[in-house]
Amino acid sequence: MHDIDTDGAARVAPAAPFGLAPLAHRVALTAGWTRLALAWLAGACGALAMPPFGLLPALCVALVPAVWLLDGAATASSRLGRRAGTALAAGLIGWAWGFGYLTAGLWWLGAAFLVEADQFAWLMPLGVLGLPAVLGLFYGAGFAAARLVWSPGPGRIPALAFGVGAAEWLRGHLFTGFPWNVLGMALGQNLWLMQAASVVGLYGLTVLAVLACAAPATLADAGGPARRLGPSLAALLVLAGLGIGGALRVPAGPVPEVPGVRLRLVQANIPQDARFNPRNREGILERYLGLSDSATAPDRQGLRDVTHLIWPESSFPFLIQRDPQALRRIGSALPPGTLLVTGAARADEPLPGERLHFYNSILMIGQDGFTGGRYDKLHLVPFGEYLPEPIDSLLRTLGLKQFVAVPGGFTPGEARERPSLSVPGLPPVAPSICYEAIFPGAVASRHAHPGLLLNVTNDGWFGDTPGPRQHFAQARLRAVEEGIPLVRAANTGISAVVDPYGRVTGMLSVGVEGVLDRNLPRNLRETTAYVRFGDVLFIIMLLGCGLTALGARLRRAPSPPRGASV
Structure with missing residues (x-):
């Protein structure tokens, strides 16, 4: 040797x-x-x-x-x-x-x-x-x-x-x-x-x-x-x-569940080339609303049995905050007490002389329109959602631009660390969008013990490849590290609910159109050693x-x- x-x-x-x-x-x-x-x-x-x-x-x-x-x-x-x-x-x-x-x-x-x-x-x-x-x-x-x-x-x-x-x-x-x-x-x-x-x-x-x-x-x-x-x-x-x-x-059996919480995750499986085409806005909204109110079992008769409806990242090919008609249609489709938690692009009204700032966000919509707080994505994808400074002008000169067609790219949220999102009817939520879920130790606030990790994503860019499966596996491991259940809504899959031990209680595979109805597992009472x-x-x-x-x-x-x- x-x-x-x-x-x-x-x-x-x-x-x-x-x-x-x-x-x-x-x-x-x-x-x-x-x-x-x-x-x-x-x-x-x-x-x-x-x-x-x-x-x-x-x-x-x-x-x-x-x-x-x-x-x-x-x-x-x-x-x-x-x-x-x-x-x-x-x-x-x-x-x-x-x-x-x-x-x-x-x-x-x-x-x-x-x-x-x-x-x-x-x-x-x-x-x-x-x-x-x-x-x-x-x-x-x-x-x-x-x-x-x-x-x-x-x-x-x-x-x-x-x-x-x-x-x-x-x-x-x-x-x-x-x-x-x-x-x-x-x-x-x-x-x-x-x-x-x-x-x-x-x-x-x-x-x-x-x-x-x-x-x-x-x-x-x-x-x-x-x-x-x-x-x-x-x-x-x-x-x-x-x-x-x-x-x-x-444990041998399931973990206890949060009482009174009935989740419905919608996986519309919209092809990526159609997803951001404004001409498809009506069809996409109808698809989400139709799936959301579908009956899946004798004990799940549409939205009447759902407390929280969850749609994936960037569900709309338009700015929902600037479309009151679409907002009213969503509100009228929601029964009393049902809340929609959805990924969506949003824009802030600029001050005079400033450009419009766009955010990749999680919003909450009820019968009367927007309710509660919001989360703006903190960790943006380089070249996917923005061009890195200070070379962005040079990259644009060379013909490079980010994949998501947003003028100037997305702006990161202002929070310095992962916030805890308050969602009516749910325990404190640790929100993340897309690949934010792959970062160990950065998916939840260190100063609180949230009740769930909420991840909305769109892996439709990558089709039926190992990419979406790798993404889900990494998000799943965050649940084990944190001792907190994971609720994940994806456009083309994988949508799932995972308990704090990493056990998948329900899942929609890649390329499947449908809804997933599940109750919410509780988090672990004691924080993990990793936390x-x-x-x-x-x-x-x-x-x-x-x-x-x-x-x-x-x-x-x-x-x-x-x-x-x-």
């Missing part, structure tokens, strides 16, 4: 008594484009561990070759010096690995460029390849950081967990953040395994996933059984412990991995010759 001295030089260790050793040796000795191509393919395999596939062993197939490739990074020479050259080689491996992982996991983004193909199709390569190439830099930095504390043997597994865990956290926070398909989602889809997110959150799951799925790399090592088999056995014990702990945490401590426990895990790897490296450092000065 290819092994590495602590100063970064490569040497050949005696062959391990496993068939993996020759393969690991060959992988470690690859170079140039072959090395980058292998890293890309390994990363691409890792996408199979994400929704909708959920193949956890695929992450092993992705991370084990990554360990062996990093073993061989020391063979690189550089004018910068051996250590800097090794870190640079590791960074290139990590970038190629991340590029493959994100390309295979986010290819469905290309569907959005075909909705209005005459305007956006030429930009598809930037979304399908450009975004993964840029985000791959985070993995490059993580692999380089791991290589700086690298050492032969089991110590390199926590080194990789340290580097990749830090990279994923940075990817989720820097430059507005994009924590989509963070590696911890490999554990965040199984009901029992996902329960650990209530303690360590998504990023803590990431550290655990890397430790467990990279561990089999040591099966190819030389040395005794403890060195070769120990990490894999430990990984199996950790996964078994997570599964048993999760099974014990999830109380946030990412503190993840940081402790991360530092523990880094110090373990550094300690292993120092133990391998050669002692200075006798009599030599230090």
Whole structure:
């Protein structure tokens, strides 16, 4: 097996008594484009561990070759010096690995460029390849950081967990953040395994996933059984412990329900190319009203049995606040005591000399029109809802514009943190719109314990691809982290109600037109450890991995010759 001295030089260790050793040796000795191509393919395999596939062993197939490739990074020479050259080689491996992982996991983004193909199709390569190439830099930095504390043997597994865990956290926070398909989602889809997110959150799951799925790399090592088999056995014990702990945490029966609350979620399944066409305004409104009042069962006779009707993000191809006739039609369709909670674009009346500001909002409508408060989306999608400043004018000069046809783009809400929305008849609501639900620790106020997470979204941009399923899986994990049920209304799916343990009590799949009637599960009385401590426990895990790897490296450092000065 290819092994590495602590100063970064490569040497050949005696062959391990496993068939993996020759393969690991060959992988470690690859170079140039072959090395980058292998890293890309390994990363691409890792996408199979994400929704909708959920193949956890695929992450092993992705991370084990990554360990062996990093073993061989020391063979690189550089004018910068051996250590800097090794870190640079590791960074290139990590970038190629991340590029493959994100390309295979986010290819469905290309569907959005075909909705209005005459305007956006030429930009598809930037979304399908450009975004993964840029985000791959985070993995490059993580692999380089791991290589700086690298050492032969089991110590390199926590080194990789340290580097990749830090990279994923940075990817989720820097430059507005994009924590989509963070590696911890490999554990965040199984009901029992996902329960650990209530303690360590998504990023803590990431550290655990890397430790467990990279561990089999040591099966190819030389040395005794403890060195070769120990990490894999430990990984199996950790996964078994997570599964048993999760099974014990999830109750056998349903959680109690909030009395007097009867929800109806409407999934109109309107194609994206028709959704924002003003000529379809009457047909779209009729479709929503017709579905809303449909009878679904003998005990659900239309809106008479509903307390809260929920429509998805941007339900109207017009500004409902400026259309009194449409507002009256909605109000007249609502029985007494029934409230519509809907996603909608809205506009503020500008002051003299100012432009009109548009917001992506959640509004409440009753029989007498608008009622209660509202929520304006805080975390807008770059290039989807606005062009990032200060380069927006340059981008417009080049012909770039946001996908949503709003003059000047949307304006973010003014709240500094996630507000608690007061909806008559419901416990305090933590609202989110679209991809706001993918951000761990940012979906609910830290100063309150809401009764539900409300997410309205429109994934119609992405058709029947893995995208909507990945989006739902991530929103579902927020319910476990927060200990709060999730109510999610989507235009084309997935609409669902999820209890605070992540159990789906009702769901409308992608591409289905219909309504979902459900009662509202209660939140957990006690806040979860993740709510109380946030990412503190993840940081402790991360530092523990880094110090373990550094300690292993120092133990391998050669002692200075006798009599030599230090």
